[in-house]
Amino acid sequence: MISIVGPTAVGKTKLAIDLAKAHETEILSADSRQCYREMRIGTAKPSLDEMDGITHHFIDSHSIHEYFSAGEFERRALDILKDLFLMHKVVIMVGGSGLYVDAVTKGLTSIPRVDDKVRCKLIERLNSEGLDTLYSELLIKDPEYAAIVDQKNPQRILRALEVIEGTNKTYSYWQTMGAQKREFNLISIGLELDRDVLYKRIDERMDNMIEADLFKEAQALFPYKELNSLQTVGYKEIFDHMEGKYDYSECVRLLKRNSRRYAKRQLTWFKKRKDIHWFQPFEQQKITQFLDEQLAH
Numbered sequence: 216m217i218s219i220v221g222p223t224a225v226g227k228t229k230l231a232i233d234l235a236k237a238h239e240t241e242i243l244s245a246d247s248r249q250c251y252r253e254m255r256i257g258t259a260k261p262s263l264d265e266m267d268g269i270t271h272h273f274i275d276s277h278s279i280h281e282y283f284s285a286g287e288f289e290r291r292a293l294d295i296l297k298d299l300f301l302m303h304k305v306v307i308m309v310g311g312s313g314l315y316v317d318a319v320t321k322g323l324t325s326i327p328r329v330d331d332k333v334r335c336k337l338i339e340r341l342n343s344e345g346l347d348t349l350y351s352e353l354l355i356k357d358p359e360y361a362a363i364v365d366q367k368n369p370q371r372i373l374r375a376l377e378v379i380e381g382t383n384k385t386y387s388y389w390q391t392m393g394a395q396k397r398e399f400n401l402i403s404i405g406l407e408l409d410r411d412v413l414y415k416r417i418d419e420r421m422d423n424m425i426e427a428d429l430f431k432e433a434q435a436l437f438p439y440k441e442l443n444s445l446q447t448v449g450y451k452e453i454f455d456h457m458e459g460k461y462d463y464s465e466c467v468r469l470l471k472r473n474s475r476r477y478a479k480r481q482l483t484w485f486k487k488r489k490d491i492h493w494f495q496p497f498e499q500q501k502i503t504q505f506l507d508e509q510l511a512h
Contacts, residue, residue, distance in 0.1 A: 216296070216399050217506065218245075219309040220316055220485050221406035222478035224416045226496030228261050230406065231309035232269050233499065234506070240303040241270040243292055245310025245319065247285070248447055250277045253436060256429045257449035259420065279436070279444040289318035300399060305510070313363070313484035320403070322395030329381030337373050337380075349376060357385040363480045367473075368446055402509050404502060405491040407482065417478060418471045425467065429453070448473045 217234060219227050235242050244250070249260040252275045260274055272295055277283050292308075296319075299306045310316060317323070341349055349372050354361040356379050364371050375386040382389070408416070433453035436445060440454045452473060456466035485491055494502050 216320070216401050217305060217307050218316060218320060218401060218403045219307065219406065220245075220313075220403065220491065221311060222413060222481040223259070223311055223474060224420045224478070225406045225408055225413060227309050227311065227406055228265065230404075230496060230499065230502070231307050232261070232265065232267055234503075235269045235307045236267065237503070238303070238305040238307070240305050240307060241272065241299055243295065243306065243308040243310075243319070244271055244273040245288075245292075245308050245312055245315040246273070247288075247312040247315055248444070249274055249310075250283060250288075251275075251279045251444050252277065253279050254432075254444070254450070256424050256427050256432045257447075259424070279439060279442050283444070285312075285314045285318045286323055288315050289323055292319045296399065306399075311481050313481065317390075320397065320401055322397075324389045324392045326378055326389050327382055329377050333381050334373065334377045337376055341369060341373065346372065349373070352376065353379075357387055359387040360385065360390070363484045365448070365477070365480065367451065370443060370446060401490070402506065403488065403491040404506075405485055405493040406496045407493055408495060413478060414475050417474050421467075421471050421474055424449070425470075433457070448477050 219231050219234075221227050231242055244260075246258070246260075248254055248258040250273045251258070254260075261271070266274075273288070273292070296306060308316070308319060314323075337349070346367070346369050349369075350361065350366050353364070353372055353375055357375060360375055364375065366372075378384075378386045378389060407413075429449070430453055433450050434457065436450065437454060437457055439445060440450075445451070445454075449470065452466055452469045455461065456463065461469070492505065494505075
């Protein structure tokens with residue numbers, strides 16, 4: 216398996232499709248939002264033209280109303296891979312969702328069950344004290360995970376705190392405990408750019424999304440804004456704007472800022488992995504040469 220990772224807007228999709236064409240193979244999308252059919256513009260999923268005839272698994276595979284987790288992704292992806300490796304020597308996986316990538320390449324940790332009372336108390340605190348207070352607590356108890364978690368995602372912050380309280384170990388500790396032997400060899404490619412260049416690309420992509428009617432797409436999804444699938448950058452900001460929390464120009468600013476922050480968290484996650492070989496997206500010839508050498512072993 217060739218796994219391609221990196222921050223949003225860095226160029227992962229193009230590289231994956233080019234490599235899939237070169238190796239006459241298929242692609243697994245390791246993206247926690249591109250699997251949802253109703254979320255097209257805000258997830259920057261590749262168009263049919265961009266896919267160029269390459270089969271993509273986990274693009275438009277689910278509805279926002281269906282439960283789909285990293286654990287479910289792991290189970291389904293491994294089943295698909297068994298079939299794909301009967302037909303192909305190489306399979307490509309591409310995506311920026313670190314937990315989904317880790318689920319397939321290493322396996323997820325089986326965290327001991329935590330008493331429901333712990334979560335109930337945390338939810339009460341969330342309602343009375345606010346999310347910022349809980350995040351500040353996470354920052355003290357588990358700074359490693361706090362550095363990569365979405366600070367505005369209550370579900371993930373609640374989950375981390377309940378695990379810490381229920382197991383007396385950090386959430387980041389449990390994340391490192393799940394490595395499992397896989398039946399395939401793994402080559403991991405990371406794409407990165409200078410920060411200023413990447414941030415400019417992120418801002419330009421957001422402008423293109425807005426021009427492609429991102430606000431209209433979010434408006435159609437507004438009735439379902441409480442669903443877990445919609446707790447993500449690119450939609451939450453517009454939902455808040457629609458509720459009158461800030462004006463249009465502030466909404467656009469936050470969309471860009473939060474997308475840049477998300478990219479930073481993605482890099483923090485992947486830089487922890489020592490098995491990833493990093494390249495610039497325009498170094499495709501260098502990447503191809505590296506892969507040829509690895510595959511020849």
